[in-house]
Amino acid sequence: MPATGSPPQSPADASPASAAPALRSGSLGTADIAFFVVSAAAPLTVMAGVAPLAILLGGIGAPVGYLLAGITLAVFAVGFTTMSRYVRNGGAFYAYITRGMGPAVGIGAALLALVGYNGMEIGVYGLLGSATHDTAGSLFGTDVPWLPVSLAGLLVIGYGGYRSIDFGAKLLGVLLVAETGILVLLAAGVLIKGGADGLSLASFTPGNVFVPGTAAVLAFAFAAFTGFESTVIYRREARDPERTVPRATYLAVGFLGLFYAFIVWTAIQAFGDDKVIAAAGGDTAGLFFSAITTYVGAWAADVMHVLIVTSVLASLLAFHNAINRYALALSEEGVLPRALARVHPRHGSPYVAGIAQTVLGAVVVLAFAAAGADPYAQLLLYVNTPGMLALLALQLLAALAVPLYFRRFTHREGVLRTVVAPVTSALLLSTAIVLVLTHLDLFTGATTTVNTVLAVVVPVVFLAGLALAAWLRRRRPEVYAGLAAEPEGNPAAA
Template sequence: MSVTTPEERTPNATATLRSGSLGTADIAFFVVSAAAPLTVMAGVAPLAILLGGIGAPAGYLIAGITLAVFAVGFTTMSRHVKSGGAFYAYITRGLGRPVGIGAALLALIGYNGMEIGVYGLLASAAKDTLHALFGADVPWLPISLAGLLVIGYGGFRSIDFGAKVLGVLLAAETGILVLLAGGVLVKGGAHGLSGASFAPGHVLVSGTAVVLAFAFAAFTGFESTVIYRREARDPERTVPRATYVAIGFLGLFYAFVVWIVIQAFGNAGVVAAAAKDPGGLFFSAITTYVGSWAADLMHVFIVTSVIASLLAFHNAINRYVLALAEEGVLPKAMGRVHPRHRSPYVAGIAQTVLGAVVVVAFWAAGADPYSQLLLWVNTPGMIGLFTLQLLVAIAVPCYFRRVSHQEGTVRTVVAPIAAALLLATAIGLVITHIDLFTGASDSVNTALIVIAPAVFVLGVALAWWLRRRRPQVYADFAAEPAEQP
């Protein structure tokens, strides 16, 4: 028998997010789930091997190290910035309100792009799974719409409910990859186990630049740890720990799994195998080393991996919208919190409707769910989030120059500047190899690249409008929130 609190029984009470709900593991589940490790490995890692050779695992380690350097300044600043606005709050404190409001708009577009595009991946993955297991051919639109309803319900429920769901789904998708690894290690791979993937001669090759572009994209969403600050237990410790746990796990796990699949086919044979059937590389490996039943499970778990990623991004978007509604930049109605579940349910409904509109529009245009809905919507979102990371890295030393603090120079100057240089390089790699992400024409790629800077400029223009027409909203933007009861 459940017990309701006075706040839950009082419909007119002003509900807030449920503080103290999430521990380090819960937040890490949200972040790692957003990255969709199984989907990234089975769907993208074969291309990294094909284009970068057997040195591909090192690319994921390099990307992880870069983002760990970024996290040094990022988590240091998180001890001083209490806002639920995450990226835009950090950027505002360091670089000023116009840049911060531009970043806020860019964050909305970036996170929505990362989520809505993935409904195309859900449809594609589910179609493939149903065909592989049952020989059924199902239209993709009903799958995407069903996914929207499932994710909308998950976001409507309490945040700890979402954390439990993600914990189960993440265990499933990582477990099947661990099962593959166990089979390869026990049988010694195709020709014995080799550490050649990490030798300089195989890492320092021209194809590594392409691998790095894929590798950085595989970490997308890791920074969302700070979005859950208001719902975290002891956020001063929980948020930084969750950030490092997520980066460390993803970097090491990605590198290990890519190395495993290379061992499964052998250093001399893996590139040819990836060229012959990139989409089937992991399925072929697990069939050989574990069994066909495991390949069937992998098909199912890829679908659940995508669902986990969607739920994680959905929750992150809802909290960004909630924060901007509380700032007065978005309508106040978007800031309503459900009295029982303590979730930003109006923001969730709005996000679900927006997702449905985009999905139906692509379907009506006769678009492919994978090559167009996923890739064309995801890519500008990914560029937008990379840009936000770069702006945060620049904002950290600017912020600490203006405030009194006891933090060390390495954390507040050296690491952020190094991260900014590395992230700028990563953005350059993604943009110069964007055709590998989209498979689109030059004109489409140009349009996709331009979206992020155009949205940022619109955000800066919005800031100027707010300063003239709504000066109080502008003055209070990204201010420190009152303590939650």
Template sequence: MPVTTSSPGPVDSVPPASAPVLRSGALGTADIAFFVVSAAAPLTVMAGVAPLAIVLGGIGAPVGYLLAGITLTVFAVGFTTMSRHVRGGGAFYAYITRGLGPAVGVGAALLALIGYNGMEIGVYGLLGSATHDTTHALFGADIPWLPVSLAGLVIIGYGGYRSIDFGAKVLGVLLVAETGILALLAAGVLIKGGAHGLSLDSFAPGNVLVPGTAAVLAFAFAAFTGFESTVIYRREARDPDRTVPRATHLAVGFLGLFYAFIVWTAVQAFGDEEVVEAAGSDPAGLFFSAITTYVGGWAADVMHVLVVTSVLASLLAFHNAINRYGLALAEEGILPKALARVHPRHGSPYRVGVAQTVLGAVVVLVFAAAGADPYQQLLLWVNTPGMLGLLALQLLAALAVPLYFRRVSHREGVLRTVAAPVTAVVLLTTAIVLVLTHLDLFTGASARVNTVLAAVVPTVFLIGLALAGWLRRHRPDVYAGFGAEPGAAVGPEPDTAAPRQPALPHD
């Protein structure tokens, strides 16, 4: 029986009648937004990274987060417009395939696997180190990181095994908690008037146009990583033509405004003259010191605990995204077909989830066996290629949008199909350059290590191009149909476009 959604458009997929499928119509706008905002881990980003942004950019640091949010909002315009026309489960790589061809699409698919896995697996090191720091701060205990990380793998694996609405409910609770503690800090600062009264000097051009702003922008773009994964949940969304764009704009808009507001309140908590010195002397303790002063010591204890739950929420969000990418690629024939199975009761891509959990365990154990530091090496060295891979995917997707709409009949406006994506290409290229030129700030590693980490992205992409060439010669059916699920209705929005199907561009 074919799967349907509440959308008036064509059915997204038509699996065999006997095959279990993803839960259609399980997610609303808020549910999808919970997934993508949780992946960004707002509390962890603020408490762990924002102090470094203040050290580098001074009191103008809040504007860096606003600028990053504006850039990604521009990207989201073309990205979400295309989401109404390309309806397969492959998200990034499906869009890139439709605009740039199957060869580039296969390269993008491998980048997506590396990017999302890198962003998740590295965070198991952060889970171990954050739990160690929290238990030491609260109880004076020193818990080794490895058992915590392995336990996290089991917990997250179970969360991915359960239904998608189960995950949405868990993330909803955790996200409200972590953003709530930051809102509580902000309220305390506003009520007490900050250290010397409230000031808007952070937004003055003279405090924004400083040499350190480039580094702040690099950190700010990294803080949004994962927001684009809204489209991965298309097959499980209610009325996806509306839900997915709304969730995307809601997520990026919330993150941009929330980050800027919280960093500004941190500046007010210490004062314009004192905050840079305070962040430089104790970056890890900046937010805990502020909430102790303006709310109370008990709130600092709660914040310590919520940092750990914030990391767990980020892990679960990325795990679910990876599972759906893996399912789509298994259905395409790129990954083993044995992984293209959905749980008959939970409607989850459980086999991909098991494989991803095993991969995570292997990486964590290898780093542990090598005596690596869970934060400085497991987190930063594995996350960095993942972040670069996702930025590269955003750039490729932005390039694909105008090329796709040149090939199909449609009634979308030029703002959505040309102006916004071309602007996004320029802005995202700038963002990638900023991140690459400040890579040492992300990794704390030597130039040689940074070169290796940066080289992972083009290497994986080239491997993808080589794989595409092999598929074209030896499995032409897989190559020709790449980028659209079997049975997917891939084409323009039914009420705005001509009836013909867009053809895949071939090399």
């Protein structure tokens, strides 16, 4: 039977009494889901912590790098969100890749997703400890050890994930408004005062964009969007998911691309086109603090220090919630232990998966601390980097899965959405992965040997997933055959 574009409602979207306890369906609107995605990206931390390095390496054309990354991911979102109307499974990348490329590749993607999302979260506990240490030292002159802060953060984030999803959405909404607000305040100060030498649009001219350093800027820019695709993980808790999820995806990508480019441009104007590179080289970590002190006041720099810590907390909570729902979907499928599928009867949260994730985070943090590792240079960068690479690889696999998926049944979607956009995004994402790999030293500051090990983690994990798939096919064929299954009556399930 031909597809209509609106397959029948799946059991995951319904709310039968027998399904209790279950995730809270209908809890999240477009803005709520967008808050989770944008918070995971940690805009203030990305701007204050990474954008100065992008300016230093790429020059005043750096804002365009963020625009190009946003455009690439918006093209990816076309096929991705089109497929979301047909694939109702909460496993996101895993489910999409399974439906398009088969269970074996799908399980490889599932392990990559677990490593990717956990890497993106657990490494950030090192950043939380480091940022809190720096903030306390800057504001109060105290030396706060990083480990107790990171462990306390694990408990706080664990509690946030234990509570209902709408609790998390409200908290992230407040934190996101605060961190973006301080950047808007900086931009307003620069615009009102006309910058250092008058406002200039030289950042957007071809001569400043097409320079050797743009490749490095693009690598940083793609990393700054990591996690935006997690909108589909919340489809079971979304109101009208067929509309809410695509809208939230485009809203998140559009906001991040435009906001990043605008804020980087205003930072350049704060120092002037001719002086900003020298300023970034002289004090890379302090560039944004210096700018806001000059154009707004010292008090705003103090507030920015505090909000970087809350920005990191918001990012941690967003990733924690995403990981829990991924683990829930995979445990329901039998890929992970069934115990992880338990949902809290009152809060409607996958609390067992959350506890497991918190324990895993504590083990990794304590292991790095016992080894005497630096919380930023080693815990953050060594754990985050494979996570970032894994998620980029998953985006590429998902883009390739879209046209393969839509070849399998009759539908009314246009070729632009089902072939042109996903194939184009696959080519662009392949370029992005190459850029990141060739500039990995800029992310880690580590030796070639260390960077090689970090990069090799991704294919090793994927191959382990293929091995797990082969084992499931032999020993648990019923699980293998039912992976990412669609409800009866959905033509896409055929």
